Amino acid sequence: MKPKYKTIALDGPAASGKSTLGERLADTLGYIYLDTGVMYRAVTLAALKAGIDINNEILVTTIAENMDLDVRAPSKADGRSNDIILAGQDVTWEIRQPNVESNVSQVSAYRGVRVAMTAKQREIGKRGQIVMVGRDIGTVVLPDADLKIYLDASVEERAKRRFLELVNRGKDAVFETIMIDMQRRDQIDSTRSIAPLKPAVDAKIVNSDQMTIDEVYQYILEMIVSKK
Numbered sequence: 001m002k003p004k005y006k007t008i009a010l011d012g013p014a015a016s017g018k019s020t021l022g023e024r025l026a027d028t029l030g031y032i033y034l035d036t037g038v039m040y041r042a043v044t045l046a047a048l049k050a051g052i053d054i055n056n057e058i059l060v061t062t063i064a065e066n067m068d069l070d071v072r073a074p075s076k077a078d079g080r081s082n083d084i085i086l087a088g089q090d091v092t093w094e095i096r097q098p099n100v101e102s103n104v105s106q107v108s109a110y111r112g113v114r115v116a117m118t119a120k121q122r123e124i125g126k127r128g129q130i131v132m133v134g135r136d137i138g139t140v141v142l143p144d145a146d147l148k149i150y151l152d153a154s155v156e157e158r159a160k161r162r163f164l165e166l167v168n169r170g171k172d173a174v175f176e177t178i179m180i181d182m183q184r185r186d187q188i189d190s191t192r193s194i195a196p197l198k199p200a201v202d203a204k205i206v207n208s209d210q211m212t213i214d215e216v217y218q219y220i221l222e223m224i225v226s227k228k
C-alpha cells in the first residue's frame with residue numbers, strides 16, 4: 001500500500017486512544033511513530049531530577065532548551081513504542097511516574113518549552129512518512145499535514161479506559177481520582193494561551209465513545225486506503 005498521506009497528525013485529549021491508534025497505523029503503513037507527549041514528559045522529568053521548582057518558568061524553559069533528549073526506535077519488546085533517552089539514560093518508563101504525570105500539564109503550558117519542543121518535532125516531521133501524535137500537531141506543529149485526525153471521547157469514557165488499563169496491570173486505582181485528574185488536565189491543556197488542545201479546522205473529528213479501538217483503527221485505515 002502506498003498511501004498519498006505522508007504526514008499524519010493525530011491529536012486528542014488524554015486517554016482518547018490516540019497513542020495506541022497512532023502506533024498501529026504507523027506499524028501498518030511502515031511509517032515513523034512519534035508520540036510528542038513523551039517530550040513534554042522528559043522536560044518535566046529533567047526539571048524534577050535537577051531539583052528545580054516547576055513553577056519557575058525561566059529555569060524549566062532553560063532545561064527544555066538545553067536538554068539532551070533522543071527519541072529512538074524501540075530497543076526492547078516490553079510494551080514501549082520508543083526509547084526515550086535523556087542525557088544518555090533510558091527514561092522510557094520513568095516519564096510515566098505519578099510525579100511527572102501531575103506536573104507535565106503545567107510544564108507543557110510554558111511558551112519557551114513549547115517553542116523548543118515544536119522545533120524538535122518539526123525537524124523529525126521533515127523526514128516524512130510519519131504519524132505524529134499530540135495535542136497541537138494539526139494546529140501548530142505540522143499545519144500542512146496531509147491528514148489530520150482529532151480523536152475525541154467523553155471524560156467519563158476516557159477515565160474508565162485509564163482505570164481499566166491500570167487495574168489490568170495490577171495497579172491500585174480509584175476511578176473518581178482518575179476522572180478528577182483527567183478533568184484538571186483537560187482544563188489546563190485546552191485553556192492554555194499557547195497551542196491549546198483543539199481540533200484543526202480541517203481535521204476529521206472521530207468520537208470513539210461508542211467504538212472500540214479496533215473499530216477506530218479500521219475506520220481510519222479505510223479513510224487512508226481509499227485515498228491510495
Ligand code: DC
Nearest residue numbers: 036037038040104105108134135136
Ligand atoms: O499525551 P500525554 O499524556 O503523554 O501528554 C503529556 C502532557 O503533554 C499533557 O499534559 C499534554 C502535553 N502535550 C502537549 O501539550 N502537546 C503535545 N503535542 C503533546 C502533549
